[in-house]
Structures are given as structure tokens and as C-alpha cells.
Amino acid sequence: MITFPGPVSALVTLPVPxxxxxxxxxxxxxxxxxxxxxDVRVKIPAFNRLLIExxxxxxDPVDVEARLSAAAKECLLEVPDIEPGDPVSLPxxxxxxxxxxxxxxxxxxxxxxxxxARLHSRTTYVVLATGFAPGFAYLGDVDPxxxxxxxxxxxxxxxxxxxxxxxxxxxxxxxxxxxxxxLVGRVPPALFEDPVERIAxxxxxxxxxxxxxxxxxYEAECG
Amino acid sequence: MNPHGxxxxxxxxxxxxxxxRRSGRRAGLAPGGAMDQRACLWANRLLENDPAAAALEITxxxxxxxxxxxxxxxxxxxxxxxxxxxxEAGSWRTVRVRPGQLLRLGYGSSGMRAYLAFxxxxxxxxxxxxxxxxxxxxxxxxxxxxxxAGEPLRWHAPGHRCPVRRLPGELIPPVPGSLTIPLVTGYExxxxxxxxxxxxxxxxxxxxxxxxxxxxxxxxxxxTSGPRVLDSTPLxxxxxxxxxxxLPLVFMRDRPTIGGYAKLGSVDPxxxxxxxxxxxxxxxxxxxxxPDVLRGALARRESFFGIGDEG
Numbered sequence: 359m360i361t362f363p364g365p366v367s368a369l370v371t372l373p374v375p376x377x378x379x380x381x382x383x384x385x386x387x388x389x390x391x392x393x394x395x396x397d398v399r400v401k402i403p404a405f406n407r408l409l410i411e412x413x414x415x416x417x418d419p420v421d422v423e424a425r426l427s428a429a430a431k432e433c434l435l436e437v438p439d440i441e442p443g444d445p446v447s448l449p450x451x452x453x454x455x456x457x458x459x460x461x462x463x464x465x466x467x468x469x470x471x472x473x474x475a476r477l478h479s480r481t482t483y484v485v486l487a488t489g490f491a492p493g494f495a496y497l498g499d500v501d502p503x504x505x506x507x508x509x510x511x512x513x514x515x516x517x518x519x520x521x522x523x524x525x526x527x528x529x530x531x532x533x534x535x536x537x538x539x540x541l542v543g544r545v546p547p548a549l550f551e552d553p554v555e556r557i558a559x560x561x562x563x564x565x566x567x568x569x570x571x572x573x574x575x576y577e578a579e580c581g
Numbered sequence: 582m583n584p585h586g587x588x589x590x591x592x593x594x595x596x597x598x599x600x601x602r603r604s605g606r607r608a609g610l611a612p613g614g615a616m617d618q619r620a621c622l623w624a625n626r627l628l629e630n631d632p633a634a635a636a637l638e639i640t641x642x643x644x645x646x647x648x649x650x651x652x653x654x655x656x657x658x659x660x661x662x663x664x665x666x667x668x669e670a671g672s673w674r675t676v677r678v679r680p681g682q683l684l685r686l687g688y689g690s691s692g693m694r695a696y697l698a699f700x701x702x703x704x705x706x707x708x709x710x711x712x713x714x715x716x717x718x719x720x721x722x723x724x725x726x727x728x729x730a731g732e733p734l735r736w737h738a739p740g741h742r743c744p745v746r747r748l749p750g751e752l753i754p755p756v757p758g759s760l761t762i763p764l765v766t767g768y769e770x771x772x773x774x775x776x777x778x779x780x781x782x783x784x785x786x787x788x789x790x791x792x793x794x795x796x797x798x799x800x801x802x803x804x805t806s807g808p809r810v811l812d813s814t815p816l817x818x819x820x821x822x823x824x825x826x827x828l829p830l831v832f833m834r835d836r837p838t839i840g841g842y843a844k845l846g847s848v849d850p851x852x853x854x855x856x857x858x859x860x861x862x863x864x865x866x867x868x869x870x871x872p873d874v875l876r877g878a879l880a881r882r883e884s885f886f887g888i889g890d891e892g
Binding site for chain 1: 606708709719721765767811813814816817818819820838841844846847849850873875876883
């Protein structure tokens with residue numbers, strides 16, 4: 359579906375789930391759109407959607423719609439081959455003292471804490487979208503065995519570096535603040551001190567790996 | 582390096598702004614940029630600067646700058662009362678200054694934000710293609726905070742000579758007592774109830790004091806049918822979003838790049854300049870607009886000010 363949310367923008371929603379395959383198709387669409395449309399100024403892929411902004415001098419909605427729907431059909435026929443680039447690798451300490459929901463989630467998943475940590479850290483995640491807060495990335499897909507809905511009532515304060523799970527998604531809080539995801543681990547907060555690095559770390563379609571570290575290594579990284 | 586001027590008083594919210602950034606959008610960075618782009622563009626234009634030159638955005642006056650060099654600056658924006666060494670200097674004009682002189686910008690009778698441009702633009706750090714400060718994003722240094730008292734400033738061409746220029750009165754944008762904002766309907770518009778759609782277009786909204794660089798918040802009759810949005814959706818400039826309390830807000834320059842609440846469309850990007858100068862309590866109405874009309878106006882503005890595709 360293609361809509362026009364502003365005078366020089368088009369929003370394509372692909373009829374696919376908002377998971378890692380969905381973002382792959384969206385990135386494929388982005389690649390095709392870049393070549394098919396003139397004067398594209400901004401492209402924002404997020405989940406199963408792509409926002410395109412163009413120039414007011416050349417934007418022709420009829421032409422844009424025709425080109426985008428042709429491109430969308432192509433990306434729906436087969437999952438485009440996307441080069442993800444080098445994964446962002448982040449150390450995570452899965453310690454109940456640092457991760458207040460780890461034991462609850464383990465219990466409800468009927469798995470040990472160590473098994474939850476293993477399942478969470480063995481997946482190479484794809485960035486499905488960035489946003490919510492600057493430097494926050496929605497990562498997917500979480501192993502279904504450890505997927506769990508977000509908290510009914512968000513916490514007033516989640517610490518910097520907290521790793522959360524919400525359904526089939528996971529993410530790292532780049533700064534302290536309110537949040538409702540189930541907290542299962544912690545990345546050393548030192549990795550969020552540099553603001554440019556913190557904000558620019560994730561890009562839609564990029565990949566992310568979590569390396570399990572023990573409490574001693576975590577404390578060492580905290581300095 | 583010696584400063585060309587020192588900020589003696591920054592006022593309540595003084596930041597460095599240009600036309601904002603596009604390159605960080607994909608990583609989740611706010612567009613940023615001057616809230617009233619028209620006023621900022623005129624300030625740079627009066628000095629023959631690049632339209633994307635970095636200038637100061639001064640919110641609600643209370644500002645004073647001591648010059649260390651002989652130079653020329655431009656003051657624009659609604660309602661600011663500029664005075665050089667205590668002598669009224671007016672606005673929408675260039676002002677020649679000598680070393681030691683103090684330029685003050687007071688709280689004017691109308692408007693919210695004044696712009697002070699410098700020849701060649703401010704000499705400051707940029708990130709992701711722009712010098713615009715977005716406090717919410719926490720970029721380093723002046724990219725992430727307001728100016729402080731004692732802040733030294735340098736600009737690229739202090740020795741630039743240009744004649745004293747005043748913008749003719751008929752070109753100075755008025756600050757209207759009430760706003761009628763053109764709206765392109767979109768996003769979840771069709772999923773709102775007929776009553777809510779009618780309410781948005783018929784109600785007399787007022788600008789709420791909670792408004793800031795992120796959003797212009799509106800007070801009025803709450804909407805009741807807000808459709809559920811499953812996943813956050815990429816936002817465009819001026820997106821109208823309805824949050825949990827049923828009230829609409831218009832996203833401004835420091836907006837997020839994606840949003841998880843139901844949205845009704847977006848306003849005329851040029852109308853954001855008027856919203857930027859509207860004081861709390863200003864009556865606001867929405868009127869449906871044809872996208873091609875807004876697109877034409879945008880194209881004319883870009884051509885007039887020489888804004889390109891970079892950034």
C-alpha cells in the first residue's frame with residue numbers, strides 16, 4: 359500500500375510481517391527506489407515500511423506511485439539479497455542483579471537463566487527500525503522460546519545499557535529513562551558514553567551480535 | 582583563537598541552528614534546524630551568506646552579545662527588540678557593530694524566536710551534516726545544549742562588508758493573532774471516526790504552553806477514536822499525531838523520526854514557521870489542503886532562497 363503523508367513524501371507499507379524478512383524486503387525496495395526515483399532526499403526504512411521524501415521541484419505523485427508499486431511487487435516476489443555489513447558486537451552480562459526480569463522470564467519460559475542467556479546471545483539480530491530514543495534499535499527476531507510481552511506498567515527508570523525483550527524483539531536502552539521491555543541483561547554503560555557512537559551505532563538492516571560476558575568482565579568494562 | 586564576540590547573557594533557550602540535517606535521519610537523529618526557517622533564511626540572506634549557514638536562535642529574548650571585532654550581523658524573527666549599546670536597532674536588518682559594543686535582544690511584543698546571523702556563518706562543529714543543536718539527542722558540545730553565559734563565538738568572515746540592509750515592510754512575515762494551518766490528511770486519517778475527523782477540522786484549538794522544539798501541542802476537545810498502531814511509523818515534517826490524551830500535536834524540528842501513536846496527516850511545512858512564532862494561547866485551526874499547492878509553495882521558497890538538495 360502506498361500513501362502520501364505529506365506534500366513531498368510517500369509511505370510504502372509492504373503486506374508482510376514486521377520481522378527480519380519484512381525489513382529485508384523494505385531494504386530491497388529502498389535500493390530499487392533509489393535508482394527508480396529522481397531527487398530522493400530522505401529514506402527511512404522501519405519494520406515493513408519505507409518512507410521516501412523527494413524534492414518539491416520534481417515530485418510527481420502519479421509517477422512516484424507507479425514506480426514504487428512496480429518496485430514493491432518485485433520485492434514481494436522474492437526476498438531481496440541484502441548485504442548486512444559487519445555486525446555490531448556488544449558485550450552483555452546476563453546477571454539477575456543487573457537484569458530485574460531475567461528470573462521471571464526464565465521461570466515463565468520454563469528455562470534456566472543460563473539457557474535464556476544462551477538463546478538470547480546466539481542469534482544474530484537484524485535492526486528492524488531505529489528510533490523511540492536516539493540510538494535505540496528494535497532488533498529481531500528473538501527466539502520464540504524467550505519471547506515475552508512487555509510489562510503491563512513501564513518502569514519509571516531503566517538503567518543505561520539495559521537489554522530488554524518485548525515479544526519477538528530485543529533492544530538496548532542507550533540512556534536511562536522510563537521503559538517497559540523485560541530486562542534480561544546489561545551492556546556496560548561505558549559503551550554509551552560517546553554520544554556520536556551511541557546515536558549512530560545502529561542502522562536499519564544492519565546486524566547486531568551479543569557476546570555473553572561474566573560479572574567480572576562487566577565490572578572491568580565499567581572501570 | 583580569539584573570539585569575535587562573547588555571549589554575556591544567552592536568555593532562556595539560545596541554540597545554534599541552521600537548516601537541520603537529513604543524513605542522520607536513518608539512524609534516528611532528529612532533523613533539528615531553525616524553528617522559523619523563513620526568519621533564519623532571511624537573516625543569512627541579508628548578509629549574503631549561504632542559506633545553510635549556522636546562526637543563533639534566541640528564544641524569548643534575554644540575550645546579550647559583546648563584540649570583540651568590527652563586523653556586521655543580521656537580526657530577524659518576530660518581535661525581538663534589538664538594541665545596540667542601549668540604542669534601539671530594530672529588526673529584519675543588518676547591524677554594523679564596533680569592538681566593545683553590546684547587542685541586546687529583549688522580549689518583544691509578539692513572537693517567540695529571534696535569529697542572529699553572522700557574516701560567513703558561525704564557525705562551529707557540525708555532525709551529520711549540520712550544526713543544529715538538538716538537546717534531546719545529546720550530541721556533544723554545542724550540538725547538544727544551549728549556549729551559556731561567557732560562551733565565545735567566532736564566525737567565518739568577520740571582515741565581510743555589506744551595506745546596511747533592511748527587509749522592506751511588505752516582506753516581513755506578520756505574526757498573526759490566530760493561525761489557520763493547511764493540513765494534508767494521511768497516515769491513519771481514515772481510521773479515525775467521522776466525529777473525530779470533523780472535530781479536528783472544526784474545533785478552535787489553542788496552542789498549549791507545553792509546546793517546544795519537539796512539538797506544538799494543542800488544547801481543545803479530545804478525540805475518542807484513536808486507532809491502535811501496531812508498529813512505529815516513519816514521520817514526515819509537521820506530522821499531526823494524537824497521543825493517549827486524545828489531543829493532537831504537530832511535530833516540530835526536534836521531532837523523533839518514527840512515532841507509535843495514531844496520526845492524522847501532516848501540516849504545510851511552511852506553516853511550521855508560523856507555529857514556531859505563535860505564543861501559547863494562540864488560536865489554531867486546521868484546513869484541508871491540496872498537496873500540489875503546498876508543493877508548489879515549497880519549490881518557490883527553495884528557489885528563492887537557493888536551497889539545494891545537499892544536507
